[in-house]
Amino acid sequence: MATVLTRPAPGTAVGRAPLTPRSAPPAPVRAPGRDLFIDVLRLFGIALVVLQHWSMPVLSFTGREVVTGNALASGNAWIITWISQVMPLVFFAGGAANAISRRGAVRRGVAAPAWLASRLRRLAWPVLPLAAVWLPLPHLLLASGLPEQPVITAARLAGQLLWFLAIYLVAVAATPLMLRLNAAYGWRVPAALTAGAVAVDAVRFASGLEVAGFPNIVLVWLAVHQLGFLYADGRLRRPWAMAAAGYGAAVLLVTDGPYPGSMIGMPGAAMSNMAPPTVALLAVAFGQIGLALGLRRQIVAFASWPGVTRVLGWAGTRMMTIYLWHMSALFTVTAVVVVGLGVSTPEPGTSAWLSGWPHWLVMLALAVWPLLRGFARFEEPPAAGPYRGGAVRITMAAALTGTGLLLLTVFGFVPGVAPVIGAGALLAGLLLTFSARVRDTARA
Numbered sequence: 001m002a003t004v005l006t007r008p009a010p011g012t013a014v015g016r017a018p019l020t021p022r023s024a025p026p027a028p029v030r031a032p033g034r035d036l037f038i039d040v041l042r043l044f045g046i047a048l049v050v051l052q053h054w055s056m057p058v059l060s061f062t063g064r065e066v067v068t069g070n071a072l073a074s075g076n077a078w079i080i081t082w083i084s085q086v087m088p089l090v091f092f093a094g095g096a097a098n099a100i101s102r103r104g105a106v107r108r109g110v111a112a113p114a115w116l117a118s119r120l121r122r123l124a125w126p127v128l129p130l131a132a133v134w135l136p137l138p139h140l141l142l143a144s145g146l147p148e149q150p151v152i153t154a155a156r157l158a159g160q161l162l163w164f165l166a167i168y169l170v171a172v173a174a175t176p177l178m179l180r181l182n183a184a185y186g187w188r189v190p191a192a193l194t195a196g197a198v199a200v201d202a203v204r205f206a207s208g209l210e211v212a213g214f215p216n217i218v219l220v221w222l223a224v225h226q227l228g229f230l231y232a233d234g235r236l237r238r239p240w241a242m243a244a245a246g247y248g249a250a251v252l253l254v255t256d257g258p259y260p261g262s263m264i265g266m267p268g269a270a271m272s273n274m275a276p277p278t279v280a281l282l283a284v285a286f287g288q289i290g291l292a293l294g295l296r297r298q299i300v301a302f303a304s305w306p307g308v309t310r311v312l313g314w315a316g317t318r319m320m321t322i323y324l325w326h327m328s329a330l331f332t333v334t335a336v337v338v339v340g341l342g343v344s345t346p347e348p349g350t351s352a353w354l355s356g357w358p359h360w361l362v363m364l365a366l367a368v369w370p371l372l373r374g375f376a377r378f379e380e381p382p383a384a385g386p387y388r389g390g391a392v393r394i395t396m397a398a399a400l401t402g403t404g405l406l407l408l409t410v411f412g413f414v415p416g417v418a419p420v421i422g423a424g425a426l427l428a429g430l431l432l433t434f435s436a437r438v439r440d441t442a443r444a
Helices: 036-055 079-084 087-107 112-124 127-134 137-143 147-162 161-183 188-206 214-232 241-258 279-294 296-303 306-316 317-340 351-379 392-412 417-432
Strands: 057-061 065-069
Touching: 036 057, 036 079, 036 087, 036 241, 036 296, 036 317, 057 317, 065 147, 065 279, 065 317, 065 392, 079 279, 079 417, 087 161, 087 214, 087 279, 087 317, 112 161, 112 279, 112 306, 112 317, 112 392, 112 417, 127 317, 127 417, 137 147, 147 317, 147 392, 161 188, 161 214, 161 392, 188 214, 188 279, 214 279, 214 417, 296 306, 306 417, 317 351, 392 417
Parallel strands: none
Antiparallel strands: 057 065
């Protein structure tokens, strides 16, 4: 997923002409080479997601069931989630990358459907081997005599990771339109999305219906994605004010409002700021992005060190594979250590937990290594000729791909018909992004 990213120099704004292949905006002043800041944010975000998923579980086995808890639910550890819940940074970096990629495609005369076909392939192709492994795996594990509850839990959680790709696909598909709105209205676009999120939360809390908050799945994440466009334009000029406003608003919403303090779902909590996302999470997102932008110079300097650059280069081509398979490594180690050997996780925060945590991470890293070796080759989709399918076909492709990802998110890979339909829809959507090679007219 490594992408060459260039952006305007800080403080440089682009023109506001509509973004179409016939009328591209004036070429902005660009920093040479890669935008290491965006590279680092994307990799840092995925790395922290993996670290959090590997560190949070508190596990024990009763003989028939795996009992799970959350290490961040103890004491005031929830405050860590104001930094460790980094999906806002991932969506922000993705917005910048999509803006830069789409504008480059416009300058080269690449139409929106062809650009979207390429982005869909890069986004969803690595999911195919995950589905190929996990669709039959629960059946095989149950047939081998393993307890049902741990197998079903693992099969469900292996698919829940795909929620990010399902929502990000919506952001990618909306990029051409949202870029036009950004060119015309700038800051007013994320402001309008934020206002919509506030209205949705008001209805949610007034009605008491959790489903009323679902529109924020689109509004909140599109608002964060839109901030990436503004970064690509060089319009985010007051990062420390942005950080103070974002985190300050989050403090007020948590202390004086109905929002819980944690930015991830906690066991037994009445509600979650994450599913569906709330205005409190959006406020933390503004704070995180402002903080990251304020430290941009230091981040870029650190990323320029030769050793760090090599690590970024290695991880950049394996980022999606690490994200998709890190939970499978967790299930493997849990099956051996917790279920097989009967070793429970120590009480979070104790000396036993702190001393055992590095050993736990080493075991997980060893478990994920062969998965990386085996599946990183799917990070890049197969070479394809120019897309010639048009807007209707790529819309169908996006709808099928998104439906497949959504079904796998909701049902996971639990034995049943839904995961099979989800995997089939995903494959059908990907196939529609390819165009058959046609013979040259003169040769025909």
